[in-house]
Amino acid sequence: MRRRSALVVALLVGLAGCGGDDRPVGRTTATEATTTPARAPGRDCGQGVRSHAIRFATRDGLSLSGAVVGSGPVGAVLIHEYPLDLCGWWPYARYLSRRGVHALVFDLRCFGSSPCPAGRGHAVTDVAAAVAELRRRGARRIALVGASMGGAIAVVAAAQLHPDAVVDLSGERNTAGLTPGIDANAGAAARGVTAPALFAVARGDRFVSVADMRSVARRTRSATKRVIVLPAAAGHGWTMLAGTRTEWSPLAATIVAFIRRHAGGRRG
Helix, strand or coil: CHHHHHHHHHHHCCCHHHCCCCCCCCCCCHHHHHHCCCCCCCCCCCCCHHHHEEEEECCCCCEEEEEEECCCCEEEEEECCCCCCHHHHHHHHHHHHCCCCEEEEECCCCCCCCCCCCCCCCHHHHHHHHHHHHHHCCCCEEEEEEECHHHHHHHHHHHHHCCCEEEEECCCCECCCCCCCCCCEHHHHHHHCCCCEEEEEECCCCCCCHHHHHHHHHHCCCCCEEEEEECHHHCCHHHHHECCCCCECHHHHHHHHHHHHHHCCCCC
16 A cells, blocks of 8 residues: 555645645635646646647647646647646656657646636646647647546547547546536537547446446446446545555556557548
8 A cells, every 4th residue: 555655645745735636615806716826837736747848829828837748649638637737737748758759747727727817617728728739849749637526527629629639537427516717528529429438447446437427428438438447445536646565556557558558549
């Protein structure tokens, strides 16, 4: 358990300033959502992210904070949990890069170091900008990977952006009421998803049930789709990537194989 505990700490390092839980403890007002100051750019998340830091523009003129690691034509955009930021994905982004996946992590607007001029609610616009940035850097085929709120956003974005693959880790069927300012209805959007899709959830997850995850998967029009159900001890969102006897869980490697299989080949 020591290695799992160490990785969980690594996944969450640097997040104390953004809130210690992955769910709100109280209601956030519209004023709070739009005026909370962003953290200073260039933070290192405790693991050297500073040297990989980037900023990139959205189509509505915002400059989002991100980091990119790796290179090559096979890419992955990683979408973070609520109310956290890109730091939670950084260890896994490095893991992906060592296995041939060009990874980009970023802060959605109003999270982390990204600006918040007019509130949240433009998650797909932000994801589209991240995809465009990764393509500009050489990725030709891209998977969307999200955890918790990010998983729901990945499904919603996949319905509109049509990536080469989508991975949803513990994404809620509908985030309304859970993530102030962002309503990502994965259940409704799923019918627009045609990309190969991988879903993972732990039994007993208090935010998303196995039944809800299966329901979202069934609604997709993906020719290839898989739902992985893990024991309750696996946890929620990106914590499912932490291993018990090894640094990383089998799920971590499964996602790499899924991305490389479905985003690694030539377009037919």
